[in-house]
Amino acid sequence: GEDVEQSLFLSVREGDSSVINCTYTDSSSTYLYWYKQEPGAGLQLLTYIFSNMDMKQDQRLTVLLNKKDKHLSLRIADTQTGDSAIYFCAELADRGSTLGRLYFGRGTQLTVWP
Amino acid sequence: GAGVSQSPSNKVTEKGKDVELRCDPISGHTALYWYRQRLGQGLEFLIYFQGNSAPDKSGLPSDRFSAERTGESVSTLTIQRTQQEDSAVYLCASSLQYNEQFFGPGTRLTVL
Numbered sequence: 001g002e003d004v005e006q007s008l009f010l011s012v013r014e015g016d017s018s019v020i021n022c023t024y025t026d027s028s029s030t031y032l033y034w035y036k037q038e039p040g041a042g043l044q045l046l047t048y049i050f051s052n053m054d055m056k057q058d059q060r061l062t063v064l065l066n067k068k069d070k071h072l073s074l075r076i077a078d079t080q081t082g083d084s085a086i087y088f089c090a091e092l093a094d095r096g097s098t099l100g101r102l103y104f105g106r107g108t109q110l111t112v113w114p
Numbered sequence: 115g116a117g118v119s120q121s122p123s124n125k126v127t128e129k130g131k132d133v134e135l136r137c138d139p140i141s142g143h144t145a146l147y148w149y150r151q152r153l154g155q156g157l158e159f160l161i162y163f164q165g166n167s168a169p170d171k172s173g174l175p176s177d178r179f180s181a182e183r184t185g186e187s188v189s190t191l192t193i194q195r196t197q198q199e200d201s202a203v204y205l206c207a208s209s210l211q212y213n214e215q216f217f218g219p220g221t222r223l224t225v226l
Contacts, residue, residue, distance in 0.1 A: 004156070031213045042118075042205060043157075043217040088156060092213060100145060100212045101170070104156035 006089050006105040013113050018076040020108045022089030027070060029091040033102065034063065034074045037086045046074075046087075076110075084112045116140075118208050118218035126224045127196055135191045135221045139208030146189050147207040147215060148181060157205060163189060196225045 006022040024032065030051045035043040049056045049063045049072070056063045062075040076083055086107040093101040119138045127133050139146050145164055149157040159173040163183045174180070178196075183189040193200055203222050207215040 035217075042219040043207075045214070045216060048213070090157075094213070099170075100147070100162050100164075100209075101159045101173075102147075102149075102157070102215060103159070104149075106154070106156045 004089055004091055004103050004105040006087075006108050008106065009109050009111070011111045011113065012079050014079060014081055016079055018074075018079045018083070018110055018112075020074045020076075020087050020089075020110065022072040022074075022105055024070050024072065024089070024091045024103075026091055026093070026103075027067070028094075030094045031092040032063075032065060032072050033088075033090040033092070034061075034072075035088040035090060035104075037088065037107070039085075043088065079110075079112050081112045081114055084110055086110070118206055118216055120204075120206050120218040120221050122221060123219065124222045124224075126226065128226050129198060130195055132192065132194045133196055133223065135193075135204050135223070137189045137191070137206030137208075137218060139187065139189070139206070140210075140216060141187075143208035143210050143216075144186060145209045145212060145215075146183055147209075148189070148191050149205045149207065150175075151203040151205060151220070153202070160191070160204075193223075196223075198225050201225045 003025045012018045033048040034046045060077045064073045088107045089105040090102045121136045148160040162170040178194045181191045203220040205220045207217045209215045
């Protein structure tokens with residue numbers, strides 16, 4: 001199956017930018033996602049990018065996609081303590097018998113220090 | 115309701131017992147997914163429903179796991195003869211368009 005890799009931990013100071021990186025294996029994936037999980041909560045869809053895009057910006061969030069290197073990143077500008085959470089990268093299986101499956105990385109624990 | 119709901123939020127059971135986990139998707143969402151999240155891991159796909167049928171059951175880890183969906187709405191995931199390795203958070207998601215899945219809060223299952 002698809003393999004999604006991301007670093008496990010990131011610590012930043014409040015007000016700095018955070019960059020969370022992810023690599024994936026399925027070059028045919030048409031959608032790639034970032035989900036946020038706060039302690040004891042389910043997953044919140046933060047943003048997603050279609051594969052024909054290089055960049056998507058949504059307020060403090062910027063997603064960059066490098067299809068050649070199969071690399072996805074999430075940049076959070078002006079990081080706040082409320083951004084502390086686990087961030088999951090995921091790619092969508094969008095063909096064949098696995099259509100609709102999301103393949104997730106293990107998650108990056110973002111800690112924001114005041 | 116406005117989002118996906120799951121019940122119970124927590125379930126503690128003894129090894130060998132059967133458990134049922136329930137998911138109420140967002141109204142009108144035709145697709146429903148079950149995932150499992152073990153401690154410190156990403157989510158692992160279990161099963162997908164389109165309407166009431168399950169075209170993809172290949173993620174179910176053993177024949178002790180089964181799921182059904184009725185009325186294109188509620189789904190139940192059943193685990194028979196639970197084992198300690200079944201301890202995890204079980205997450206349900208629903209979608210109208212297959213590319214946008216919305217997750218419930220999960221059921222934390224602990225098998226003693």
